[in-house]
Amino acid sequence: MSRSRESATAKSIVDDVFGRARSREIWTANYDKALPVSVQDFDLTAVLPAVFYMFRFGHRRGKGNFLQTFAGEAATSRERKRTATIERVASVLAQSSDFTGFDDETSQAILGDLLLCFCLENSKRALGRQEQVQRVAPAHYTASWVDLPESVANLRFVPEMMVAMLADQKGEFVEPNRNGERTWFAVGRGFEDNVLLSAFHQGVAREGPLSDRTADRFREEASVGLDQLLMIRLAQRLGAAPDKLRGGEGEKVSNQRPVAEVAAQHFSEDIRRFVRTYATIIPRHAFVELLEACMAIGLTTIITSTIELLFVWSETGEIQKRNEQRPTPLFVDCSNGIDRNLRAVAEQSSDDLMRRIEHFPVVLMALRLLDVSARFDPALKKLTIPVRPYVIEWLNFLGDLLFKRRDEAELILHGLDAKALELAERLEEDYPDAAGVLKNDNAQPNAVWRLAEALTFLQGRKNAQNNIVALLDSALLVDRPNGFPHAEQ
């Protein structure tokens, strides 16, 4: 029997024992109240256009006109997406009166390479002009008009988290700022009220209501670089900014911040200072690369700080106070491994982080189990403990349940004990190892940890660890020119 088949069976058993609604919340890799991104790989170099859109319009990006404008005819939607290639985009643009001389094969190849050079990126970073276009680069604010990737959720909620951290609002969702409200990163206001937008909107001004998706107009007399002009022409070809996101996931931008409050605040301050200081000094290409590197450092610190905080929570049931919060210490050898002692310390430090990463999925699972149990409990449901913007109070409450510091804990833990026994019985035949973990209350008396261990095991522990490593690698821009080099094996 294949592993995926086994997992599906294990999932169905968990569905039966916990019920579909609870199982859906438990059987995942994420806990977005503490770390509001999907725990898997993402492309950091593709998030800025989505961030521009959310700041400009105050909601999440939905469908735009990229495929409609640049894809060819095809039988299926998938095939149609494949026809949206650099070659085709260049050929459509070349026909416009804004482009002169791009008539033959060579000049259109050059136009296509200009697009690859500054504006667009192929699927899987493939080279060449006949690959499916997958991402848009932040050459200019108008990149936010290009609906790539097609679904904003493919950016793993990183843009939403960034907007929430930078906007620094108090409510459940990130809302448009009122006129005259003092902030560095205004939402749904003019370009000038947002430090990030004002660094990228050269030559574009709003001529119409804020909500108008066609109100942003390029002033032809403005002097902009070829890279920016190309992006502006590409966006103009689309006719309008994308619609807001409609359907299941909702248009609103969650104001959920990472539990690592200090790291989140540092991220926001670093971006603000960096953009304000360097946007006009450093050449655009270098600026974008350095801004991405700045984001990479901030996001990596947020992830490692979250890991550290939740480890302390797993031992104490409390989130550390602001002045105690630290990222996971990580010693990096910058000597290219030339110095043996430095290399040894770096390897030891890396091993320490990997040990935490190995156990981190279990901690997240424990949080999900307690969260679901508390929210579905009739008595606890009445408590109104805020989870946004920061989840700290709620996690301290869950910690009190875990460590039996509240009267209600007995009932919750008893309920989870019963679930552990029931699950162990159902898993006995096909998954004896998981059943053994669930039944062994000598090794682990607390049912939350027994369940967390067993469920993580059933999900595929290696897979869960790999997802966290992929998340960290993505945050560190591994193997990108402006990121970390890949570690040698």
Add this chain to the structure above:
Amino acid sequence: MADDRELSEVCALLCKGISRLEDLPPQALERVGVVPLRVTPRTPTETAFWVEKPLSAFQLEADLPADVEGIDWLHRQAVLVYRYRNGKDEERLRLGAELFHLLLELADGYQLGDVSTDDTFAHLSIFVQRLVREDERTLLAWNPMQDEAIYRIRAELSVTEIGPCQRMLISRLGSGAEQ
């Protein structure tokens, strides 16, 4: 100390080294009186893009310490200065001994085979990108489909009946340097 002619010759060699740091087609390197600077793409492309700077805009200066009576000092680094076309502003790159000699070796035809030189080139990279920004509305291009030709791409502002309008133009260049 070297005289002006010697300094100009070394300056030209250093500029040649900077041009050879990135992969440029021979046609770009053969043009006389100009320093081609490669534009680094986000994704590697078949077409090479670069800008050209007049060699006469570069100048080499020795970084001499302040005079102290009775003590003779030798300079420890040189400064490569680029004067922008507006005649007022300039860009300065400090060249330590390592970078100085690496650039001369590159000009001589040596190739880099050591990643540990990345740090040495960090400031040079920003220096080059700042110079490239001056020509952000003009680029030169070479594509292997027409490997004898060089193209110029530029943005041009014209006034039409409906008002100002910017177009992006491409044209094939003749041989010889274009200033």
